[in-house]
Amino acid sequence: MVEKNETSNADTTMPRGDMCTRTLAMPGETNPSGDIFGGWLMSQMDIAGGVLASQIAEGRVATVAVDGMTFHRPVYVGDVVCVYGDIDRIGNTSMVLHLEAWVLRRNQPPRIKVTEATFTFVAIDANGRPRPVRKDEISV
Numbered sequence: 574m575v576e577k578n579e580t581s582n583a584d585t586t587m588p589r590g591d592m593c594t595r596t597l598a599m600p601g602e603t604n605p606s607g608d609i610f611g612g613w614l615m616s617q618m619d620i621a622g623g624v625l626a627s628q629i630a631e632g633r634v635a636t637v638a639v640d641g642m643t644f645h646r647p648v649y650v651g652d653v654v655c656v657y658g659d660i661d662r663i664g665n666t667s668m669v670l671h672l673e674a675w676v677l678r679r680n681q682p683p684r685i686k687v688t689e690a691t692f693t694f695v696a697i698d699a700n701g702r703p704r705p706v707r708k709d710e711i712s713v
Contacts, residue, residue, distance in 0.1 A: 588675050588686070590659030593621035598652045598676075609648035614688055615639070618672045621656035622692040629660065629668050630696035630706050637667070638693040646676075646687040653677040655684070666703040667695045 594617065602613040619636055626634040648654060654676055661669040674688040698704040 586686070588655070588657040588673050588684070589671060590657040590673070591625075593624045593656050593658045593672075595653060595655045598648050598650055598654055600650050603650060607650075609650065609652070611644055614644075614648055614654070614674055615642065615690075617654055618656050618674055618688065618690060619692065622658055622670050622672050622694060625658040625660075625670055626668055626692075626694035626696075629663065630694070632704075633697050633699075634668075634694040635697050635701070636692060637695050640691040640693070642688070642690040644688050646685055648674075648676055648687050649678065651679065654687075661691065663706055663708050665705055667693055668706060669693050 596617060598609045598613075602609050604610045619639075623634060623636065654674055657673045657675065659671045661671050663669075670692050672690055672692055673686055675684045675686050677684055696704050696706045
């Protein structure tokens with residue numbers, strides 16, 4: 574079990590990708606143990622991924638899959654949660670993004686990776702139907 578003050582070398586490496594969102598973990602988001610609820614963290618990653626995916630798609634997107642969600646460390650009340658995103662691949666209508674959640678925690682190293690996952694988004698039109706992603710014009 575990892576205690577609050579323990580870190581490993583993997584926790585202090587640089588995040589992969591660019592920061593998409595930053596928010597503060599608040600007391601209302603805790604589970605019965607007093608840590609931040611994993612579902613809240615997953616939703617923050619989905620929001621961040623949606624921000625990046627909509628930039629790539631230049632429009633509306635929908636989350637269609639989440640793979641390999643790994644919770645490395647707990648998130649505590651008062652942690653600043655930063656979500657970073659990077660493109661794994663872009664298809665005709667979809668994009669696969671690697672997302673990592675890192676925290677800035679008092680009295681700890683500069684940042685600690687707490688969660689990572691692969692999210693798949695699909696570009697959709699006004700009717701909610703898949704539409705092409707123009708790969709040749711991607712500028713994120």
